[in-house]
Amino acid sequence: MVALSSTFRRLRRRTAAGAGHRVPEQRSHPVPDDEATPVDIAPNDPLLAYLQSASGAVDVEALELDSPALAELKAAGVKLAVPLVSQGELIGVLHLGPRRSEQEYSSDDRKLLDNLAAQAAPALRVGQLVRQQQAEARTRQRFEQELEVARLIQQNFLPKTLPELSGWQVAACYQPAREVGGDFYDVIPLAGGQVGFVIGDVTDKGVPAALVMAATRSVLRASAQRLIDPGAVLERVNEHLCPDMPAKMFVTCLYGVLDPATGHFRFANAGHDLPYVKTAEGSVELRARGMPLGLMTGMKYEERETLLAPGESLLLHSDGIVEAHDPQGQMFGFPRLKELVARYPGGGELIDLVLADLHAHTGPDAEQEDDITMVVLQREPAQSDSPNGKVIGKLLVEFEVPSVEGNERMALERVAATVVPLGLAPARLRRLETAVAEATMNAMEHGNSYRADRPVTVRVYAEPGRIRVEVADLGGARLAPGQAEVPDLEAKLAGLQRPRGWGLFLIKNMVDEARETGDGERHTVELVMHLEPESKEGGDDDDT
Amino acid sequence: MAEATATFDVRRKGTAGVVDIQGDVTAGSEEVLMNAYESTGDITAVILNFTGLSYMNSGGIGLLVTLLVRARRRSQRLLAYGLSEHYRQIFELTRLDEAIGIHDTEQDALAATGAA
Numbered sequence: 001m002v003a004l005s006s007t008f009r010r011l012r013r014r015t016a017a018g019a020g021h022r023v024p025e026q027r028s029h030p031v032p033d034d035e036a037t038p039v040d041i042a043p044n045d046p047l048l049a050y051l052q053s054a055s056g057a058v059d060v061e062a063l064e065l066d067s068p069a070l071a072e073l074k075a076a077g078v079k080l081a082v083p084l085v086s087q088g089e090l091i092g093v094l095h096l097g098p099r100r101s102e103q104e105y106s107s108d109d110r111k112l113l114d115n116l117a118a119q120a121a122p123a124l125r126v127g128q129l130v131r132q133q134q135a136e137a138r139t140r141q142r143f144e145q146e147l148e149v150a151r152l153i154q155q156n157f158l159p160k161t162l163p164e165l166s167g168w169q170v171a172a173c174y175q176p177a178r179e180v181g182g183d184f185y186d187v188i189p190l191a192g193g194q195v196g197f198v199i200g201d202v203t204d205k206g207v208p209a210a211l212v213m214a215a216t217r218s219v220l221r222a223s224a225q226r227l228i229d230p231g232a233v234l235e236r237v238n239e240h241l242c243p244d245m246p247a248k249m250f251v252t253c254l255y256g257v258l259d260p261a262t263g264h265f266r267f268a269n270a271g272h273d274l275p276y277v278k279t280a281e282g283s284v285e286l287r288a289r290g291m292p293l294g295l296m297t298g299m300k301y302e303e304r305e306t307l308l309a310p311g312e313s314l315l316l317h318s319d320g321i322v323e324a325h326d327p328q329g330q331m332f333g334f335p336r337l338k339e340l341v342a343r344y345p346g347g348g349e350l351i352d353l354v355l356a357d358l359h360a361h362t363g364p365d366a367e368q369e370d371d372i373t374m375v376v377l378q379r380e381p382a383q384s385d386s387p388n389g390k391v392i393g394k395l396l397v398e399f400e401v402p403s404v405e406g407n408e409r410m411a412l413e414r415v416a417a418t419v420v421p422l423g424l425a426p427a428r429l430r431r432l433e434t435a436v437a438e439a440t441m442n443a444m445e446h447g448n449s450y451r452a453d454r455p456v457t458v459r460v461y462a463e464p465g466r467i468r469v470e471v472a473d474l475g476g477a478r479l480a481p482g483q484a485e486v487p488d489l490e491a492k493l494a495g496l497q498r499p500r501g502w503g504l505f506l507i508k509n510m511v512d513e514a515r516e517t518g519d520g521e522r523h524t525v526e527l528v529m530h531l532e533p534e535s536k537e538g539g540d541d542d543d544t
Numbered sequence: 545m546a547e548a549t550a551t552f553d554v555r556r557k558g559t560a561g562v563v564d565i566q567g568d569v570t571a572g573s574e575e576v577l578m579n580a581y582e583s584t585g586d587i588t589a590v591i592l593n594f595t596g597l598s599y600m601n602s603g604g605i606g607l608l609v610t611l612l613v614r615a616r617r618r619s620q621r622l623l624a625y626g627l628s629e630h631y632r633q634i635f636e637l638t639r640l641d642e643a644i645g646i647h648d649t650e651q652d653a654l655a656a657t658g659a660a
Binding site for chain 2: 405406408409412427430431434437438441487489492493495498499500501502503505506509
């Protein structure tokens with residue numbers, strides 16, 4: 001003789017009938033034994049309002065309401081409905097079928113039932129609350145388990161070890177947020193000693209992001225082995241991901257292939273944050289156009305290449321860094337990260353530097369908002385580089401000099417100012433200056449006929465252990481007239497050679513290497529000066 | 545015509561003429577240098593004072609060759625002092641140091657001419 005319900009939506013009915021009890025003929029859905037089919041009472045059924053306000057047991061047969069539930073109760077043979085009300089809230093209904101004696105319920109019976117209901121209702125309410133809390137605990141537990149699964153997937157698919165590349169230092173950092181994001185990175189050994197580097201970020205968090213990340217990584221790994229070109233690899237990955245990508249999800253990803261022997265880094269970018277390279281001149285962004293993966297098919301990915309010179313560092317990073325907020329709500333931002341990379345002195349860990357500055361920004365107690373991922377490729381400085389690491393190959397300066405007499409001094413002074421920080425000994429600097437001046441004079445005179453509108457182009461490169469200067473004119477492939485002969489003082493004094501004609505002779509003797517090249521349009525003299533003198537020069541370099 | 549970028553002041557020291565060079569010696573200095581040389585008059589030695597030299601290019605070296613040719617024609621000795629190490633090396637490289645007596649100071653140069 002029990003009936004209860006836990007929600008308004010599904011109020012269950014139990015008849016009081018025991019074994020052998022006659023099932024009412026009007027029952028619409030016969031059930032075996034005591035079990036009766038539950039009667040649903042819709043939230044807007046007038047029976048609910050009636051029971052809520054009823055003062056005690058309700059005679060179902062006598063009740064007249066336009067109520068589908070009431071009709072169903074009557075059809076099921078329910079005689080009495082006893083509302084269970086706790087703190088003014090209807091939390092259940094006790095349904096009773098006919099008495100076994102087949103007599104009507106007496107007023108004593110009804111009093112007994114009312115008393116029972118008054119005591120059962122609070123107990124039932126407590127039971128309901130306990131169940132509710134248990135359900136919430138289970139939900140929380142499921143959420144935590146889901147986070148744990150996401151973390152496991154994520155971490156399982158991150159590289160366990162990083163490659164050891166001769167002349168390179170490879171470092172990586174992955175710090176998941178509490179609610180795991182979709183960051184990932186990968187390092188893929190390729191044919192010919194090349195190495196593929198991946199950094200990516202899946203929109204969304206948790207298990208869905210982790211699964212997409214795992215799929216992206218697998219497809220990328222497979223494609224990278226078959227296709228070498230980074231642009232083609234991303235194109236293939238995009239085609240694979242598009243059909244099965246869940247709505248509103250996509251993947252940003254940068255993929256680059258490093259040739260450790262040469263330092264060449266070819267890369268393509270599917271909408272990921274731009275990497276930074278720490279060069280002699282500061283930090284440089286590596287740009288390549290491309291849409292994120294998984295948005296639409298038929299995408300092309302621009303492929304670019306850069307040379308990572310000795311001493312340079314490449315930072316791949318995820319948006320968890322630049323989008324981290326300080327307590328005032330200010331984002332860390334790209335400019336700060338770029339500036340940080342520019343200030344990086346080399347040697348130590350760039351990752352540590354970034355993390356320290358990031359923590360200074362967010363404050364010590366801040367919860368990490370998003371995953372933080374970094375991969376750093378650092379090319380070790382060449383042996384012959386200056387010990388302070390200032391020399392790291394790259395174009396230091398490029399400028400033009402109008403072909404006007406005397407302008408070689410302009411070139412000389414600009415080159416000198418550019419290379420002074422590289423630590424070239426003063427005497428060798430003077431020799432380089434002379435060579436640059438002579439080469440510029442030749443270029444202005446013989447290449448550009450001293451026409452101011454035909455400038456000489458000067459480029460200065462810092463290369464491992466040396467400085468290289470290019471002086472180019474518009475004279476095509478040629479030798480400066482009269483300079484093919486080796487100047488000889490005796491011959492000049494004897495009038496056999498003209499007094500002038502010392503330019504090329506000086507150039508060749510002032511620097512460690514001098515070359516002339518021409519491509520039909522431009523004629524270029526290349527001057528190379530080693531930072532450390534070759535042994536034959538002995539103590540000639542202590543001049544000031 | 546190239547502009548003069550240096551001044552050449554002449555001092556008479558006994559039978560020698562000392563030419564104080566100030567500035568850049570380039571091909572553009574030819575007229576000024578030769579005028580200075582001609583103004584030394586009847587001397588047995590020309591002493592070039594390079595202490596005020598800031599820059600000399602191959603054109604300037606060519607100029608010294610021309611001066612050397614003229615001086616030899618007149619049987620005059622050519623001497624120099626005050627050269628920086630860099631330009632000393634260039635004199636050695638071009639073998640100008642074999643034709644021009646290189647000295648550290650004016651006194652040394654004068655002593656070498658016997659004109660002091």
